Amino acid sequence: MTKPVNEREIVLAVLMEVTENGRHSHIVLKEVLDKYQYMEKRERSFITRVTEGTLEHLIEIDYILDQFSKVKVKKMKPVIRNLLRSAVYQLKYMDRIPDRAVCSESVRLAVKKGFSGLKGYVNGVLRNIARELDQVEYPKEPTAALSVRYSCPEWIVRMWRDQYGDEVTETMLRDFQEEKPTAVRCCLNRISPEELKIRLENEGVHVQRHPYLPYAFEISGYDYLERLESFREGLFTVQDVSSMLVGEAADPKAGDLVIDVCAAPGGKALHAAEKIFMKEKGAAAAAPGDSAAKESGSATEEDGVVPEEVGSAPGHVEARDLTEYKVDLIRENISRSGLTNISAACMDASVPDRESFGKADIVIADLPCSGLGVMGRKPELRYRASKESVESLSKLQREILSCVQNYVKPGGTLIYSTCTVTREENMDNVQWFLREYPEFTFDDIGEKLCPELKKSMTEKGCIQLLPGVHKADGFFIARFRRSVRP
Numbered sequence: 001m002t003k004p005v006n007e008r009e010i011v012l013a014v015l016m017e018v019t020e021n022g023r024h025s026h027i028v029l030k031e032v033l034d035k036y037q038y039m040e041k042r043e044r045s046f047i048t049r050v051t052e053g054t055l056e057h058l059i060e061i062d063y064i065l066d067q068f069s070k071v072k073v074k075k076m077k078p079v080i081r082n083l084l085r086s087a088v089y090q091l092k093y094m095d096r097i098p099d100r101a102v103c104s105e106s107v108r109l110a111v112k113k114g115f116s117g118l119k120g121y122v123n124g125v126l127r128n129i130a131r132e133l134d135q136v137e138y139p140k141e142p143t144a145a146l147s148v149r150y151s152c153p154e155w156i157v158r159m160w161r162d163q164y165g166d167e168v169t170e171t172m173l174r175d176f177q178e179e180k181p182t183a184v185r186c187c188l189n190r191i192s193p194e195e196l197k198i199r200l201e202n203e204g205v206h207v208q209r210h211p212y213l214p215y216a217f218e219i220s221g222y223d224y225l226e227r228l229e230s231f232r233e234g235l236f237t238v239q240d241v242s243s244m245l246v247g248e249a250a251d252p253k254a255g256d257l258v259i260d261v262c263a264a265p266g267g268k269a270l271h272a273a274e275k276i277f278m279k280e281k282g283a284a285a286a287a288p289g290d291s292a293a294k295e296s297g298s299a300t301e302e303d304g305v306v307p308e309e310v311g312s313a314p315g316h317v318e319a320r321d322l323t324e325y326k327v328d329l330i331r332e333n334i335s336r337s338g339l340t341n342i343s344a345a346c347m348d349a350s351v352p353d354r355e356s357f358g359k360a361d362i363v364i365a366d367l368p369c370s371g372l373g374v375m376g377r378k379p380e381l382r383y384r385a386s387k388e389s390v391e392s393l394s395k396l397q398r399e400i401l402s403c404v405q406n407y408v409k410p411g412g413t414l415i416y417s418t419c420t421v422t423r424e425e426n427m428d429n430v431q432w433f434l435r436e437y438p439e440f441t442f443d444d445i446g447e448k449l450c451p452e453l454k455k456s457m458t459e460k461g462c463i464q465l466l467p468g469v470h471k472a473d474g475f476f477i478a479r480f481r482r483s484v485r486p
Ligand SMILES: C[S@@+](CC[C@H](N)C(=O)[O-])C[C@H]1O[C@@H](n2cnc3c(N)ncnc32)[C@H](O)[C@@H]1O
Pocket: 243, 261, 262, 263, 264, 265, 266, 267, 268, 269, 320, 321, 322, 323, 326, 347, 348, 349, 350, 366, 367, 368, 369
């Protein structure tokens, strides 16, 4: 019996949403996998792999198609363009699927989508590609060669070759295409890392400790996160270790007021709130050896949680974002976390909030950016970014930094972070900030990082993580301290 909707049709629908309607692949894929929960694990993996693979290899796939089709990719009808793209991905990267199956399934799908007239064209292009794939000639010029081989726009390859050299550039590009386990953060307010590892393993998940942090794990071998009881109970949250390092760099203390000015969906703000909670709880138990924490099963000093003295007022995190929709996402995550020392508010970070001037012990500015450090997980970002968008984002980042530095109290901390790898958005902004606001100085974050990361730092107040070089997303973190005197 033919199924009403098959995996290839779903892949095509997702690709249409992403490439033609500008939506994010991880969001559309999640919607689809939620909707087709009844499908077998194998079918769901096929949908994820072909969608992500096609997007990750898009420049290379279009380069191949343009050599075999009279109608160039840009001129093709969108349905045919995306159907052919996913078929070329299967022909080139999925050896276990016979070529004739890829061709005949693609022809069938073209007919189903109303393109019976193009049956012969689809069949001809794909059969020729299947036969002559090994003879495709790739560009020789180094930038064009890397661009096609790793499907990364030439302007990005040129920029990175210029800034990091050929070897590091290729390491990063290769890393973006590697399949990776999911990084998760153990919610220490609920469970200790040791217990979480056992819980996950009992649910059939493969779990590996991350070398950078005692409460970070890499998990794989599961079908669907929502099916794991440990996830439904909120015992861990999905977060890359680079984002967890923001919490380490911020290092909030008991009683601190933290303002996260661009917080949605709330990952870093919740991490800060959890750190404050654990420190205050440790101090309240006030027991050397902290038997209360040990008995409750939540994390202890050995897990990297140091109890502290509680000040008169308990600490709090204010998590802000631009729209009600985004703030609702933060609220959902707050309620999932069970933490009560965090609130969410709708505020534009580029508009001064006078009430907050001089109030915050820590301001976290994890700002909107080009996202080139996370293009392994969000492959379409690289095709949407441009030199011009990097320039305008860098301007927006400066505007927001100018505004939110006002909230840092004397002696307080400002954390600036982005999930990108461009000098304009990272080091150039940091140098501009230090020139513009001499009351701020770099504050050593090396002390807060593991020895392996500390070793690779070139500046004491900031770190640029590079995919493949570091075991994390491409990410930038700077830590500044405001002088005590006005
Ligand atoms: C990099 S994301 C933040 C991720 C977040 N810190 C986390 O860890 O989950 C940047 C956020 O900035 C928000 N944003 C963009 N412009 C903003 C503005 N003018 N004011 C406040 N938030 C803004 C976006 O909505 C987005 O949620």
